Structures are given as structure tokens and as C-alpha cells.
Amino acid sequence: MRNRLQLKLSSGLGMLLAASAGAVVGCMAGIILSPTAVEGSGAESDELVEVLVAGRTIPAGTDLGYAVVTRKRMPARFVSRSMVRPEFVGQLVGESVLITILEGDPIMWSHLASGAPEAICDWVREANRRRTPTE
Numbered sequence: 001m002r003n004r005l006q007l008k009l010s011s012g013l014g015m016l017l018a019a020s021a022g023a024v025v026g027c028m029a030g031i032i033l034s035p036t037a038v039e040g041s042g043a044e045s046d047e048l049v050e051v052l053v054a055g056r057t058i059p060a061g062t063d064l065g066y067a068v069v070t071r072k073r074m075p076a077r078f079v080s081r082s083m084v085r086p087e088f089v090g091q092l093v094g095e096s097v098l099i100t101i102l103e104g105d106p107i108m109w110s111h112l113a114s115g116a117p118e119a120i121c122d123w124v125r126e127a128n129r130r131r132t133p134t135e
Contacts, residue, residue, distance in 0.1 A: 048073040051083045052092070054101040064092045069107060082108045 055070040062068070071086050083106045084092060096113040 047076040049076045049079045050086050051079055052086055052089060052107045054103050054105050054107060057103045058097050058101045060097055060100050062097050064095050064097060064107075064112075066093060072104070072106070074106075082110060084109060 050071045050073050052069045053072040055068050058068050
């Protein structure tokens with residue numbers, strides 16, 4: 001009788017463990033194979049945005065021109081507001097680069113002398129200085 005009871009308990013427990021393991025494996029397969037897990041979370045991950053990049057290595061101190069910059073498309077989730085977009089290419093021409101930018105690297109506003117903290121501070125000081133009655 002005791003062996004029979006153990007057999008019933010062990011077969012019931014085995015069935016429960018097998019069913020639980022099957023449910024876990026099924027859930028894991030569903031998560032791994034789901035389109036959102038593979039592609040990201042929606043359209044934003046698939047959207048490509050153009051930014052300006054160095055068409056060749058640009059040494060520090062170089063004045064930028066149209067010949068040294070090019071456009072590159074990259075996923076929107078990797079693009080930040082500090083990267084220069086193609087519609088602002090005219091503002092880059094003649095700007096001096098503060099650091100060496102390697103070929104293919106995005107051009108950032110902080111790479112430019114006009115985007116440097118000193119230039120911004122000078123502009124703020126000039127804009128906010130007190131005016132005398134004769135000015």
C-alpha cells in the first residue's frame with residue numbers, strides 16, 4: 001500500500017513539474033520570438049534620421065567646409081540634439097573645430113569653436129552687460 005501511495009504522489013508531482021516546465025519554456029519562447037523583443041519598441045526604433053558626419057578625419061583647428069562633411073542616416077534612438085542635422089550645414093561653414101573628428105563620426109555642436117563655453121559666456125556677458133545712458 002505504501003509503495004502504491006508513493007507511486008501516485010510521485011507521478012502526480014512529476015506531472016505537475018512537467019506541466020510547469022512546459023509553461024515556462026512556452027513563455028520564454030514567446031518572449032524571445034516576439035517581433036517587439038527583436039525589433040525594439042515601435043516605429044521609433046526603425047526610423048532613420050540624417051545627421052552630419054566627418055567625410056574624412058578633420059584635425060583640430062581646421063575650418064569646416066562643405067567638402068569635409070557628409071550626411072549619414074542612423075536610427076533615431078541613437079541621435080541626440082547635440083548632433084548637427086543637415087538643415088544646419090550652412091552654419092558649419094567657416095567654423096573652427098576644437099578637437100579632431102574621425103571619419104564617420106557625427107559632428108556635434110560642442111566640437112565647434114562657436115559652441116565652446118567661452119564663446120557662449122562672452123555672448124551672454126555682452127548681451128547682459130549694463131548700458132550707459134550714452135549708448
